[in-house]
Amino acid sequence: MGYICDFCCEQPSIVYCRSDAACLCLSCDQSVHSANALSKRHLRTPLCGRCNFQPAFVRCAEERVSLCQNCDLMGHSTSTSNLTHRRETVNSYSGCPSSAELSSIWLFFSQSPSAGESTCEQELREMSINENVERNSWCPIENTISQNDNGVAEVNHDRNVNVDSRSTWDGSSNPELGSAPQFLHQPAGTTDTSLTKLSCPQTKYAGVCEDDLYDDFNMDEFDLDLEKYEELFGVTLNHSEEILENGQMDSLFGTKAMSVTDSYCQGAVAAEDSSPGLVNGIQPAFSNAASADSMLSSKTDSILYFTARQDHSSFSFSGHTGESNGGDYQDCGASSMLLMGQPSWCPPSAEGSFPSASRSDAVMRYKEKKKTRKFEKRVRYASRKERADVRKRVKGRFVKAGGAYDYDPLNPTRSC
DNA sequence: TACGACTTCTTCACCACAGTAAGAT
DNA sequence: ACATCTTACTGTGGTGAAGAAGTCG
Numbered sequence: 001m002g003y004i005c006d007f008c009c010e011q012p013s014i015v016y017c018r019s020d021a022a023c024l025c026l027s028c029d030q031s032v033h034s035a036n037a038l039s040k041r042h043l044r045t046p047l048c049g050r051c052n053f054q055p056a057f058v059r060c061a062e063e064r065v066s067l068c069q070n071c072d073l074m075g076h077s078t079s080t081s082n083l084t085h086r087r088e089t090v091n092s093y094s095g096c097p098s099s100a101e102l103s104s105i106w107l108f109f110s111q112s113p114s115a116g117e118s119t120c121e122q123e124l125r126e127m128s129i130n131e132n133v134e135r136n137s138w139c140p141i142e143n144t145i146s147q148n149d150n151g152v153a154e155v156n157h158d159r160n161v162n163v164d165s166r167s168t169w170d171g172s173s174n175p176e177l178g179s180a181p182q183f184l185h186q187p188a189g190t191t192d193t194s195l196t197k198l199s200c201p202q203t204k205y206a207g208v209c210e211d212d213l214y215d216d217f218n219m220d221e222f223d224l225d226l227e228k229y230e231e232l233f234g235v236t237l238n239h240s241e242e243i244l245e246n247g248q249m250d251s252l253f254g255t256k257a258m259s260v261t262d263s264y265c266q267g268a269v270a271a272e273d274s275s276p277g278l279v280n281g282i283q284p285a286f287s288n289a290a291s292a293d294s295m296l297s298s299k300t301d302s303i304l305y306f307t308a309r310q311d312h313s314s315f316s317f318s319g320h321t322g323e324s325n326g327g328d329y330q331d332c333g334a335s336s337m338l339l340m341g342q343p344s345w346c347p348p349s350a351e352g353s354f355p356s357a358s359r360s361d362a363v364m365r366y367k368e369k370k371k372t373r374k375f376e377k378r379v380r381y382a383s384r385k386e387r388a389d390v391r392k393r394v395k396g397r398f399v400k401a402g403g404a405y406d407y408d409p410l411n412p413t414r415s416c
Numbered sequence: 417t418a419c420g421a422c423t424t425c426t427t428c429a430c431c432a433c434a435g436t437a438a439g440a441t
Numbered sequence: 442a443c444a445t446c447t448t449a450c451t452g453t454g455g456t457g458a459a460g461a462a463g464t465c466g
C-alpha cells in the first residue's frame with residue numbers, strides 16, 4: 001500500500017480495497033471493480049488523509065480530514081481540545097458508484113473544498129469517474145441515507161448492504177469507544193424499524209431483521225475489532241478453539257447456538273429494556289465496519305470464531321490464520337460467520353421472546369440458501385474463467401473444440 | 417443397543433486449452 | 442546480451458464417482 005495507485009502506479013490512491021489489499025485511484029477503482037460480479041462486491045473505503053496508508057474509518061468534522069484508527073487515536077487522544085472534535089464514520093461502498101453516488105455516501109465529497117482537507121479528498125473531488133462503466137450492482141435506490149431526528153445519518157437499504165451506516169459522535173462521550181461510533185447518539189429507547197441489518201439493535205424483535213438472517217451476513221458487515229473487544233470485555237483470545245464449520249450450523253441453530261444476528265438483535269432488545277449503557281458499549285464493537293477495515297488491513301487473514309459457554313459466564317474466541325485471502329472470508333458467508341451461543345450480556349429472557357415459528361422459518365430459509373449458495377472461490381485468472389465459462393462439456397468435462405458435447409454454457413438448453 | 421440398508425452430503429478427479437515460465441537454441 | 446522457439450505447467454467449471462455422515466427400521 002502506498003500513496004500511489006497500486007494499479008496504474010500513476011495517480012494518487014484515493015480508496016483502499018480490503019479484498020484486493022490495494023490502494024487505488026478512482027479511475028482504477030472503477031475499472032478494476034467493474035470487471036465482474038465478484039469484484040463489484042469488494043468493499044472500499046477512502047484512505048486515511050493523514051497517513052495515506054490505512055483505510056479511513058472516521059472523519060473529523062473540525063479538521064476536515066478522514067482518519068484511520070491509528071491516526072484518529074493519535075490525533076484525538078493526545079489533546080483534550082481534540083478530544084471534543086466531532087467525528088463521523090466513513091462509509092464503505094461496493095459496486096461501481098458514480099461520483100454523484102459517492103457524494104451521497106461520503107457527504108464531505110460534495111462539500112466545498114477547503115484548505116484544511118486532505119490531498120486525497122481534494123483529488124477525490126476533482127477526479128471524474130468514467131460514467132460509462134457498468135454499475136448495476138450499486139443500487140442507490142436501495143441505499144438511501146437519511147437524517148433522523150438526532151441528526152444522525154442513517155442508511156436504509158434492502159438486501160444488499162453496500163454502504164455502512166453513518167453516525168456522528170464526539171470524542172468526549174466515550175474515548176474508549178472511539179473506534180466504534182455507531183449509535184452513540186441514538187437514544188437507547190428509540191426504535192426505528194426502517195433500519196435493517198446495521199440498525200438491527202434498534203429493532204424491537206429479532207424477526208424484523210429476519211430477512212437478512214444468514215443471507216448477506218459476512219465479516220464486512222459484522223465487524224469485530226478484537227483488540228477493542230478485549231478492552232471492552234476483558235476476554236483473552238484463545239487461538240486453539242475448535243472451528244465451527246458450516247456443516248455444524250444446522251444442528252447448532254436447532255439447539256443452543258444462535259447466529260450473531262440473533263444474539264445481536266436480542267442483546268439490543270435486552271439493552272433497550274434494561275441497560276442502555278450496555279448496548280452502547282456492545283453494539284459499536286460489532287457494527288463498525290471501519291474499525292474492521294483497520295484491523296483487517298493488518299490482520300487480513302484472520303477468520304474469527306468464538307463459541308459461547310453454556311453457563312454464559314464466559315466465552316472464548318478463536319482466531320485462525322491461514323492462507324486465505326480477503327475475498328475468502330468476505331464472501332464465504334456462513335463459514336466466516338461468527339457463531340456463538342447466547343452471549344454473556346444477553347439475558348435469558350431475550351431468547352424466550354423470540355418467536356419459535358420465526359426461528360424455524362429462518363432456519364428453513366437458511367438451509368435453502370445454503371443449498372443454493374455458491375461458496376465463491378477466488379478466481380485468479382479471469383481470462384481462464386471466461387474461457388471455461390463458454391467451453392462446451394460432456395458430463396462436465398471439457399471437450400475439444402468442435403467435438404460433440406452435451407452441455408453448452410452459452411446455450412444450456414441446447415445440446416448435441 | 418447394534419446393525420444393515422438407504423439417503424444425503426462432501427470431496428475430488430477429470431477434461432481442453434490459453435497463458436505463463438523456464439530452458440534451449 | 443538478446444530474440445525466438447520448445448516444453449512443461451497452471452487453472453478455469455460442471456459433472457459424476459467415491460466415500461463419509463446421517464437417518465431409519
